[in-house]
Amino acid sequence: MTGLPDPETFLSGESGTVAGHRARAVGTARDLALDLAQALARTERRLDRLADRAAPRSVLVTGCYVPGPANRIAAAMPELRSGRHGVRFAFGSTGRPEPAVAGETVLGELTGGKLQNVNKAIEASGVAPGEVDWTFVVDDDVVLAPRFLERFLALCEALGFDLAQPAQTHMSHAAWRLLRRRPGAVARETNFVEIGPVTAFSRRAAAELLPFPDLRMGWGLDAHWAAHVRDRGWRMGVVDSLPVRHEGRAVAATYPRAAAIEEARRFLAERPYVSTAEGRRTMAVHRRVPA
Numbered sequence: 001m002t003g004l005p006d007p008e009t010f011l012s013g014e015s016g017t018v019a020g021h022r023a024r025a026v027g028t029a030r031d032l033a034l035d036l037a038q039a040l041a042r043t044e045r046r047l048d049r050l051a052d053r054a055a056p057r058s059v060l061v062t063g064c065y066v067p068g069p070a071n072r073i074a075a076a077m078p079e080l081r082s083g084r085h086g087v088r089f090a091f092g093s094t095g096r097p098e099p100a101v102a103g104e105t106v107l108g109e110l111t112g113g114k115l116q117n118v119n120k121a122i123e124a125s126g127v128a129p130g131e132v133d134w135t136f137v138v139d140d141d142v143v144l145a146p147r148f149l150e151r152f153l154a155l156c157e158a159l160g161f162d163l164a165q166p167a168q169t170h171m172s173h174a175a176w177r178l179l180r181r182r183p184g185a186v187a188r189e190t191n192f193v194e195i196g197p198v199t200a201f202s203r204r205a206a207a208e209l210l211p212f213p214d215l216r217m218g219w220g221l222d223a224h225w226a227a228h229v230r231d232r233g234w235r236m237g238v239v240d241s242l243p244v245r246h247e248g249r250a251v252a253a254t255y256p257r258a259a260a261i262e263e264a265r266r267f268l269a270e271r272p273y274v275s276t277a278e279g280r281r282t283m284a285v286h287r288r289v290p291a
């Protein structure tokens with residue numbers, strides 16, 4: 001098709017898949033070094049202090065899981081629950097509800113694309129986008145940092161992020177280097193946040209960005225978000241100190257890559273977006289947890 005944007009203007013040019021003994025050894029070593037540095041800096045204790053002072057908020061946690069061995073959503077639940085905030089869960093399932101999260105599953109047997117399924121789960125939750133203070137959209141193949149939701153929410157509010165994601169570990173499948181955890185950073189303000197594996201939306205961001213547009217895979221949507229957030233003058237960021245392990249499924253393992261690219265081209269043809277050439281950048285590094 002002509003008149004559609006070149007995929008090079010929105011793709012990273014890297015698969016981000018960590019494969020091979022050497023790549024895995026390097027990734028593991030980097031993650032261990034960063035864990036150690038973070039422990040020495042007592043970052044977690046500072047994050048707890050911040051989380052313990054946060055005002056109680058209303059939160060919706062949603063996503064769509066694929067039942068089976070790669071589904072780790074049940075194991076992630078302790079990090080998503082909160083005694084402080086009012087958290088409602090609304091997961092969709094592509095099969096039967098997983099018994100361990102049946103109480104948090106609002107719809108089963110979903111047959112759409114990932115984003116379409118999440119939209120259905122949000123709709124079934126009865127919570128309108130923007131009705132709650134924070135909305136988290138979570139993949140099923142993630143391992144979250146301890147006390148993830150409470151610490152993450154508090155940090156986003158302290159730093160004024162409207163759209164945010166945890167940085168990905170070095171062992172994760174991450175197409176953008178920008179989004180891997182960096183040494184010495186508690187969090188970074190960036191000009192780009194991706195559509196997964198974990199994305200948090202403030203109330204006003206959810207009101208404008210959710211439900212997702214009617215896309216199956218949603219490639220390119222985050223390039224458009226980057227322009228949207230920039231044009232609103234909002235902040236977005238990556239939280240390095242609460243990294244997510246996204247090691248389960250290779251990206252695009254469950255759908256064809258060519259179709260994902262064509263969908264993105266059609267979507268971006270009619271919308272502003274921040275191109276790869278403009279860059280995926282860190283605007284500010286936060287080296288300390290706000291006091």
Ligand SMILES: [Mn+2]
Nearest residue numbers: 139141197249
């Ligand atoms: Mn995933």
